[in-house]
Amino acid sequence: MTIEILAAVEGDADEAVAVRLIEHVGAVPGPIHGKRGKAHLRQKRNGYNHAAHRGPWLLLVDLDRNAGCAPQLRAAWLPRPAPLMCFRIAVRAVEAWLLADAEAVADFLGVARTKVPRNPEALSDPKAVLVDLARRSRCGAIREDMARAHGGGWTVGRAYTSRVRELVERHWRPAVAAKHADSLARAIRCLKTLVERVA
Numbered sequence: 001m002t003i004e005i006l007a008a009v010e011g012d013a014d015e016a017v018a019v020r021l022i023e024h025v026g027a028v029p030g031p032i033h034g035k036r037g038k039a040h041l042r043q044k045r046n047g048y049n050h051a052a053h054r055g056p057w058l059l060l061v062d063l064d065r066n067a068g069c070a071p072q073l074r075a076a077w078l079p080r081p082a083p084l085m086c087f088r089i090a091v092r093a094v095e096a097w098l099l100a101d102a103e104a105v106a107d108f109l110g111v112a113r114t115k116v117p118r119n120p121e122a123l124s125d126p127k128a129v130l131v132d133l134a135r136r137s138r139c140g141a142i143r144e145d146m147a148r149a150h151g152g153g154w155t156v157g158r159a160y161t162s163r164v165r166e167l168v169e170r171h172w173r174p175a176v177a178a179k180h181a182d183s184l185a186r187a188i189r190c191l192k193t194l195v196e197r198v199a
Contacts, residue, residue, distance in 0.1 A: 003198050005086075005191070006030035007058040008048050010038050012161045016168040017094045018060050024174045025191040027056075038062070045077055052085035056194045059085060060187070062093040065124075070183060086194050088187040095126035097184040098167060100177035105130075108167050109146075110138040121181050131156055134163075 005027045007018040012035060019029045033048065034041045041061060048059055059078070067073035070089040081087050090097055099105055099120035106113040111133050123129055134146035134157075145159035157163075178185040 001199055003027045003056065003195050004030040005056045005058055005194065006051070007032050007060065008034040008041055008044065009060050010041060010062060011035055013164045013168075014060055014062075014094050016165040017090075017097065018058055020168050020172065021174055021187060021191060022058065025188065025195050027191070027195050038064070038066070042077065049078055049082050049085050049087075052082035054084075056084045056198050057082075057086065058191065058194075059087045060094070061089055063089050063091045063183075064093060084194065084197065086187070086190040088190055089183060090187075091121045091181075091183040092124065093126045095130045095164075096120040096123060097174075097177055097181050098164070098172055099123075099126055099130060100179075100181035100184060101171075101173050102180070104171045104173055104176070105133070105167070108171050109133050109142055111136055118180070121183060127156075130164075131160070 005022045009015050009018050009032060015032045015035060018032060022029045038061060045059065048057055051057060063070055063073055067076065070091055073089055074087060078087050099116055102113055102116035106116050115133060117123060117129060120126055131147045134142050137143050144157060145163050146157045148155060148157045174188060178188055
């Protein structure tokens with residue numbers, strides 16, 4: 001039996017993660033909605049939740065600095081999720097979930113594995129850490145694509161999103177990363193429960 005899970009996410013990098021996780025639990029990704037930022041998702045969340053009365057959905061957002069913890073944000077956004085809604089929050093961003101597979105990230109970026117933080121969910125800005133690691137890459141193309149100097153600091157390069165998608169689609173291992181990122185482990189369990197519920 002083929003189980004399709006629709007999803008709503010903040011942006012293109014989050015879309016790659018959502019698709020990878022849906023495939024990881026043995027389901028098929030349906031249309032991916034949103035991709036216009038967190039404010040847009042919040043406006044549409046009740047509509048997605050309503051749709052989850054009829055079929056399975058994944059709503060994936062970053063915690064960022066919008067709340068002290070994931071349960072606070074969950075209560076503010078969707079205190080009563082539909083039976084087929086898997087509403088998950090990445091602590092503090094999906095980049096932390098990527099960093100949780102330290103070996104894959106180090107190999108992809110061309111940096112020493114010891115440079116990848118061991119507790120990525122404790123980072124205040126996982127995306128900035130990923131960009132900083134790319135800045136120190138042994139590969140010039142990675143440095144050029146993912147990190148660029150800006151106002152005395154560093155920000156994302158023009159091909160950051162496409163490089164992250166490449167990392168997620170070809171190298172990142174959700175099962176490995178889940179051992180080092182509790183919010184990811186919870187997301188995988190939620191999706192597995194969703195599949196069992198629909199099957």
